[in-house]
Amino acid sequence: MAIDMTISNDIRYVGVNDHKIDLFEGQYKVPQGMAYNSYAIVDEKVAIMDTVDAKFTHEWLDNIHKALGGSKPDYLVIQHMEPDHSANIVNFAKTYPDAVIVSSSKAFTMMKNFFGTEFEEKRLIVGEGDTLSLGRHTLTFVTAPMVHWPEVIMTYDNIDKVLFSADGFGKFGANDVDNPDGDINVDSSAWDDEARRYYIGIVGKYGVQVQTVLKKAANLEISMICPLHGPVLKKDLTHYIKKYDIWSSYEAESEGVFIAYTSVYGHTRQAAELLAEKLKAKGCPKVVIMDLARTDMAKAVENAFRYGKLVLATTTYNAEIFPFMHAFVENLVERGFKKRTIGIIENGSWAPQAVRVIRKQLENCKDITYTDTTVSIISALNDESKAQVDSLAEELCRDYMAQDGNTANKNDMTALFKIGYGLYVITSNDGDHDNGMICNTVTQVANSPDRIAVTINKQNYTHHVVKQTGVMNVNCLSVDAPFSVFENFGFRSGRNAEKFEGEEVLRSDNNLVFLSKYINSFMSLKVEQYVDLDSHGMFICRITEARVLSDRDTMTYTYYQNNVKPKPDTEGKKGYVCKVCGYVYEGDTLPEDFVCPLCKHGASDFEPVR
Numbered sequence: 001m002a003i004d005m006t007i008s009n010d011i012r013y014v015g016v017n018d019h020k021i022d023l024f025e026g027q028y029k030v031p032q033g034m035a036y037n038s039y040a041i042v043d044e045k046v047a048i049m050d051t052v053d054a055k056f057t058h059e060w061l062d063n064i065h066k067a068l069g070g071s072k073p074d075y076l077v078i079q080h081m082e083p084d085h086s087a088n089i090v091n092f093a094k095t096y097p098d099a100v101i102v103s104s105s106k107a108f109t110m111m112k113n114f115f116g117t118e119f120e121e122k123r124l125i126v127g128e129g130d131t132l133s134l135g136r137h138t139l140t141f142v143t144a145p146m147v148h149w150p151e152v153i154m155t156y157d158n159i160d161k162v163l164f165s166a167d168g169f170g171k172f173g174a175n176d177v178d179n180p181d182g183d184i185n186v187d188s189s190a191w192d193d194e195a196r197r198y199y200i201g202i203v204g205k206y207g208v209q210v211q212t213v214l215k216k217a218a219n220l221e222i223s224m225i226c227p228l229h230g231p232v233l234k235k236d237l238t239h240y241i242k243k244y245d246i247w248s249s250y251e252a253e254s255e256g257v258f259i260a261y262t263s264v265y266g267h268t269r270q271a272a273e274l275l276a277e278k279l280k281a282k283g284c285p286k287v288v289i290m291d292l293a294r295t296d297m298a299k300a301v302e303n304a305f306r307y308g309k310l311v312l313a314t315t316t317y318n319a320e321i322f323p324f325m326h327a328f329v330e331n332l333v334e335r336g337f338k339k340r341t342i343g344i345i346e347n348g349s350w351a352p353q354a355v356r357v358i359r360k361q362l363e364n365c366k367d368i369t370y371t372d373t374t375v376s377i378i379s380a381l382n383d384e385s386k387a388q389v390d391s392l393a394e395e396l397c398r399d400y401m402a403q404d405g406n407t408a409n410k411n412d413m414t415a416l417f418k419i420g421y422g423l424y425v426i427t428s429n430d431g432d433h434d435n436g437m438i439c440n441t442v443t444q445v446a447n448s449p450d451r452i453a454v455t456i457n458k459q460n461y462t463h464h465v466v467k468q469t470g471v472m473n474v475n476c477l478s479v480d481a482p483f484s485v486f487e488n489f490g491f492r493s494g495r496n497a498e499k500f501e502g503e504e505v506l507r508s509d510n511n512l513v514f515l516s517k518y519i520n521s522f523m524s525l526k527v528e529q530y531v532d533l534d535s536h537g538m539f540i541c542r543i544t545e546a547r548v549l550s551d552r553d554t555m556t557y558t559y560y561q562n563n564v565k566p567k568p569d570t571e572g573k574k575g576y577v578c579k580v581c582g583y584v585y586e587g588d589t590l591p592e593d594f595v596c597p598l599c600k601h602g603a604s605d606f607e608p609v610r
Helices: 054-068 089-095 105-115 191-217 237-248 267-281 297-306 323-334 354-361 383-396 398-403 413-418 461-469 483-490 557-564
Strands: 011-013 016-018 034-036 039-042 046-049 075-077 100-103 123-125 131-133 138-143 153-157 162-164 224-226 254-261 287-291 307-317 340-347 368-370 375-377 424-429 434-439 442-446 451-457 471-477 519-533 536-548 575-578 584-586 606-608
Touching (some): 054 089, 075 089, 105 123, 191 237, 254 297, 267 307, 297 307, 307 323, 307 383, 340 354, 375 383, 383 398, 398 536, 413 536, 424 461, 434 461, 451 461
Parallel strands (some): 340 375
Antiparallel strands (some): 039 046, 131 138, 153 162, 424 434, 519 536, 575 606
């Protein structure tokens, strides 16, 4: 069935579906085929956005002819030079010799390599911020180098608020598989899985570059995303953008454990399966297990990036590790694997080598935490190695068990040991909404019985809420907390912002939220005394519940300043920089009543630009 060509009043779909392809880019299995998207923007001038794979030349040109009713296009915009999008540039130029080809300077160099010409007589080179008027519509070009080739540009249409995103936000699969009616505008329920596999497999290494483009996109009013693969995205764009933010920042998308194993005679498989059973029994929210010799490698890599914890179970082979495991780990390294907890199960009949080899392979991966427990098998499981499996399961599930009210130790006073001059999220509830704020003034002031003092600025909405309700939770941030946590809880007021919007929240016995990640412990507090300190109020509290979720170090204010807070761009600037969020005020004198527009801290938290 033909695809519906209508994207908006002025934008038509002219792409194609490929149902004969079995491997995309020669390695990724695509049982549902592949879509090669191309679009026509019809105005006083007509622009065609990208071409399609060489196998579909005539179908694509027919689609253009149909969409334009026989009119001729004025421009061909090439956003990306991979042959599945650029193969028909020459055929287009022959069919429409008067049309101008629009692209980046690097793309024209690549055209010389592919086609022997840079189209000097009919080209328009564009870069960051350049515009092209079609009449009512104005196209603005956004450079996106290494997402995932160096020449890539994206294009923004100011009238329909469309971002033509090149390979960004694409997915595997032909458009008419998920959408049997052939409607290109219908969002696919399978977008997450196939988009994740596509992103991690193809773009995964370039998270920093994707983050840069997302920051540019944040300044645009976007109502629709038109990628070069997969459906046009119109509904719930925040969902897709949030996924890209998670993937490109290398954060875990889902809580759970992925077990990847290889096994020759079945003994390592038995250990992996035993671990999976124990993890489920201990409350692990999701356990995924895969035999690397019998699964799609791209799917396995996707799962490693998706879940927060990874277990690698493999046999020793030629004083190395089994080839499928070696290839798997190399795939992770190539894509910048980081910010994960890894456990290892090694097996060898006389000299297990997996721990040594795997750690060597991963030595350049950042923010990897290895479990204290390693399972070492000599040929087959025995009582000792089974006990190690149980210990590994216990370690991997420690935070999950602490999060679950049925399995948590709710009187773990070692939570007090996590208090330092650290950074905390204070959670509360005003009766209608959950709220949270960043705080660095939490102190143990007495024991027998234990008493905690929490000091909060009276201007903060949390002070008002806690003063009324008399209860709060103190979440002790750990060193893995990203800057986004501080943006969410520190730079917005709970009076007018839903700080847990779209999140699945966990609640302690006092029915207040505690964070599901980025903390090593939390304490539920009941206010017993209030001390007025003029600008601040001090709440003296008793502990009603205390849980330890992990052994990760507490986030100190110094650690935040040195490792988490983005470095401000002060190059060539004269003025003052906020010590909390890095905002730069340019000027000779900072007003005494100045308030940072980002984090709302006053002039006392600014220092001169050095």
